[in-house]
Amino acid sequence: MIDQTTDARKHDDPYRTYLREDQIPTAWYNLRADMPEKPEPMRLPDGRVATVDDIAPVFARALCEQELDDDTPFFDIPEPVLEMYKVYRPSPLCRAYNLERALDTPARIYYKFEGNNTSGSHKLNSALAQAYYAYAEGITNITTETGAGQWGTALSEAAAHFGLDLDVFMVKCSFEQKPFRRSVMQTFGASITPSPSDTTEAGRKILGADPGCTGSLGTAISEAVERALNVPGNKGRYQLGSVLNQVVLHQSVIGLESYEAMRELGEYPDVVIGCCGGGSNFGGLIAPFMRDKILGTHPDTRFVGVEPASCPSLTRGVYAYDFADTGQTCPLCKMYTLGNGFIPSPDHAGGLRYHGMSPIVSKLYHDGYMEAVAVKQTDVFGAAEKFAKLETILPAPESSHAILQAIREAERCRETGEAKTILFGLTGTGYFDMVAYDKYNKGELEDHEPTDEELQRGLDTIPHIPGIQ
Numbered sequence: 001m002i003d004q005t006t007d008a009r010k011h012d013d014p015y016r017t018y019l020r021e022d023q024i025p026t027a028w029y030n031l032r033a034d035m036p037e038k039p040e041p042m043r044l045p046d047g048r049v050a051t052v053d054d055i056a057p058v059f060a061r062a063l064c065e066q067e068l069d070d071d072t073p074f075f076d077i078p079e080p081v082l083e084m085y086k087v088y089r090p091s092p093l094c095r096a097y098n099l100e101r102a103l104d105t106p107a108r109i110y111y112k113f114e115g116n117n118t119s120g121s122h123k124l125n126s127a128l129a130q131a132y133y134a135y136a137e138g139i140t141n142i143t144t145e146t147g148a149g150q151w152g153t154a155l156s157e158a159a160a161h162f163g164l165d166l167d168v169f170m171v172k173c174s175f176e177q178k179p180f181r182r183s184v185m186q187t188f189g190a191s192i193t194p195s196p197s198d199t200t201e202a203g204r205k206i207l208g209a210d211p212g213c214t215g216s217l218g219t220a221i222s223e224a225v226e227r228a229l230n231v232p233g234n235k236g237r238y239q240l241g242s243v244l245n246q247v248v249l250h251q252s253v254i255g256l257e258s259y260e261a262m263r264e265l266g267e268y269p270d271v272v273i274g275c276c277g278g279g280s281n282f283g284g285l286i287a288p289f290m291r292d293k294i295l296g297t298h299p300d301t302r303f304v305g306v307e308p309a310s311c312p313s314l315t316r317g318v319y320a321y322d323f324a325d326t327g328q329t330c331p332l333c334k335m336y337t338l339g340n341g342f343i344p345s346p347d348h349a350g351g352l353r354y355h356g357m358s359p360i361v362s363k364l365y366h367d368g369y370m371e372a373v374a375v376k377q378t379d380v381f382g383a384a385e386k387f388a389k390l391e392t393i394l395p396a397p398e399s400s401h402a403i404l405q406a407i408r409e410a411e412r413c414r415e416t417g418e419a420k421t422i423l424f425g426l427t428g429t430g431y432f433d434m435v436a437y438d439k440y441n442k443g444e445l446e447d448h449e450p451t452d453e454e455l456q457r458g459l460d461t462i463p464h465i466p467g468i469q
């Protein structure tokens with residue numbers, strides 16, 4: 001490891017490393033191919049392992065094939081997707097010199113910044129892929145859910161590009177709190193319905209049980225799937241912005257670019273950190289580095305997933321088969337889950353408020369390849385503001401979970417004197433989260449950690465599947 005002196009920080013290396021356009025990866029990397037034990041297979045509610053034909057009515061067929069393929073290491077990125085990647089990628093790998101100086105740490109801190117597109121986040125990497133495959137298969141209508149709004153915005157951009165009609169079910173409390181997110185999606189031509197709504201069977205059922213329900217990602221997913229299945233002529237499909245294996249696959253572009261940029265700098269991370277909602281940015285960022293750990297070329301790299309203490313699926317959930325949605329209409333994934341009926345507190349890191357976790361990330365965690373920590377949102381906003389002042393990017397609250405952990409790792413290096421290399425994912429910008437920043441500045445932001453009883457109520461909704469669990 002390099003001895004980090006003050007001089008070494010006089011930017012021998014650039015603040016920002018941009019790869020050339022022709023260095024954008026031309027294939028996504030499927031980490032499952034190198035995992036010694038594969039994630040558990042997706043199952044139908046009767047316990048049967050799902051096949052491509054089973055899930056093809058819901059997702060575009062090419063995406064179903066990617067979803068269920070544990071063996072193919074690389075999937076070529078289709079040319080029309082690659083062309084659009086060139087519009088906003090490669091994304092920069094940034095050296096946080098100012099943050100390092102402020103922390104007086106010998107650590108070298110790098111972050112991969114994915115906020116440089118209108119959706120303001122990494123979500124566009126998968127949205128373009130998913131919209132393209134639907135378009136290529138003659139699908140005319142796609143549907144989705146959105147919580148904080150980044151995924152809905154990204155898919156609106158992608159749908160507009162490929163000429164698809166898009167229906168977005170937006171979690172009702174976000175719909176009301178974030179009118180401008182709505183406006184961006186509408187600008188791209190998407191229709192937005194607050195969820196739960198009376199426009200679907202699932203929504204009516206949820207409202208029947210709780211007329212004041214402000215919604216969750218789980219409720220919005222149920223409505224979006226139902227809407228897709230009811231498009232006449234089998235021309236509708238549903239698309240999901242996280243959790244699924246296909247999404248982690250598409251997000252590997254983040255890790256592959258980071259890997260190449262670090263190679264050019266002669267660097268390799270000692271620790272890789274990402275925020276975890278459904279696990280897609282984290283799974284994508286770590287993919288090539290985790291391959292090295294699995295194959296034994298870099299066995300000591302640490303991987304840390306950071307989740308909100310208000311929705312702690314990895315740190316306080318159980319590893320079990322569960323539905324992806326509250327309406328219990330989707331197939332079952334084996335994952336760390338708080339139960340499909342778990343409704344998190346209205347925490348401002350909306351994109352991290354999901355009851356489950358990617359089956360790939362869950363398996364890696366279960367098998368001891370990575371660590372997880374849960375952090376409080378007041379600490380997260382403290383880290384976000386520090387970062388904004390030093391690095392001139394106003395980070396998304398979700399991304400700021402990773403910032404907080406990177407700061408904690410760097411502070412530990414200050415105590416031990418170790419010059420570790422830290423890499424974290426800065427998934428997006430926070431310009432639509434000013435209500436939350438405002439509350440933090442006024443001292444009105446509160447931390448909420450579910451009690452054991454609250455957690456138990458969610459865990460009780462995990463299904464019993466005869467012969468499986």
Ligand SMILES: Cc1ncc(COP(=O)(O)O)c(C=O)c1O
Pocket residue numbers: 120121122148150151241242243275276277278279280281282350351352396398399427428429
């Ligand atoms: C900016 C940002 N970061 C992170 C996430 C979390 O999603 P994932 O865990 O799938 O990367 C979201 C989700 O909405 C997001 O908007």
